Amino acid sequence: MKKTTKWLVRIMLICFIFTNILSTQLVAMAADKITVVLETIDEMSGSVPKSVYAFMGITSDAYQFSSSGMHVCAFVEPVEGEVIVLVKTDAGEEVVKKSVVENGYVYALLDGSGIVRVINNSKTFIDVNPGDWFYKAMTFANSRRLFNGVSDTQMAPGMHMTRGMLATVLHNLENQENSGAGTAFSDVPSGQWYSDGIAWASSVGVVSGYGNGLFGTKDSVTREQLATMIMNYAKYIGMDTIVRGDISVFPDSGETSNWANDAVRWAVGVGLLQGDGTNLRPKGTATRAEAATILMNFINILVK
DSSP states (O other), X not given: OOOOEEEEEEOOSSOEEEOHHHHHHHHHHHTTOOOOOOOOGGGSOOOOOHXXXXXXXXXXXXXXXXXXXXXXXXXXXXXXXXXXXXXXXXSOEEEOSSEEEETTEEEEEEOSOEEEEEEEOOOOBTTBOTTSTTHHHHHHHHHTTSSOOSSSSXXXXXXXXXXXXXXXHHHHHTTOOOOOOOOXXXXXXXXXXXXXXXXXXXXXXXXXXXXXXXOOTTSBOBHHHHHHHHHHHHHHTTOOOOOOOXXXXXXXXXXXXXXXXXXXXXXXXXXXXXXXXXXXXXXXXXXXXXXXXXXXXXXXXXXX
């Protein structure tokens, strides 16, 4: 697994340059977890001449990152659906899925060097509207291409999330290529939209089947299953999963399966899993909107 670097950038109207010396000092202090903060123009003296960032090839909505320095420029006021994209050498762009654009800050996990810019990657759906409690989460998931719509016009936020869908979402989040690899599950035929996601997730220990040769591809994912899959994924990418919450405060906490108890406690502890005001509902199913909310919160924890 490749190590990535955490970047925190405050975007301003003028480009500034972090020198190699500063970056080297940050590397020495924080190893592979670097936090870079660009202060506001009022809190800094001087500015970078236009010739400098023009020479660097940076536009008004892009910044360059590398292991030895960072160059930062402005972008428009944050709106839902904004993401950062990696500008490819072939003129294409790749969405940085492990990223958050929030309140003038960009949080992202980046590796190596390159140029990224901020774009609005949102899409309009008739069943996801401003004012809906799930609007932010569903827009977040779709703009990063973690979720696709069930049609060109609908996201189906109230539809139950299936086990196959969740495995596919985590496969998308990890930017894994479709390999065509098969699985040992009799209900996961090759060539289906979920086949590669389940094959990958199973191979790295993120998901497991029911123990009878079945994965339960089209079964609605339960809240305890969702917590378990995300915790397994967190372990796979090297996240700290030591936190545990107290689930005894929920009257129905005893319904949590023994195999899921640790994951549910972790999910409650980090704030991914919450009750409905009274109960935890570990065996309750999760909708696509609920799953999107949990994944959005997970990515926020991951990159910040």
